[in-house]
Amino acid sequence: MVEYEIHRLRAAELRHLAAHQRLVGEALRARRAARRSAGAEAPGPRADTHGPRRNRFTRAA
Structure with a gap:
């Protein structure tokens, strides 16, 4: 009987979490x-664009 109650509590918790994520x-x-x-x-x-994006690593020869 205890396992059933744990299962019900876990299922309710998962339903609540899913609703929150939605x-x-x-x-x-x-x-x-x-x-x-x-x-x-x-x-x-836009304020977050500062021209073309440059590669942050140098080119290999």
Whole structure:
């Protein structure tokens, strides 16, 4: 009987964790969509782009 109660508690915990992860994913998707829509309306370059990205290692001869 104790194993059954442990199983029920673990299943409830997993359901709660899955619901939380779905909520976090939904919030991230909403933030990305808001950034995309704001980025389309904002003129000028983005603050995090500083021209072409350079390789951080030197080239081998």
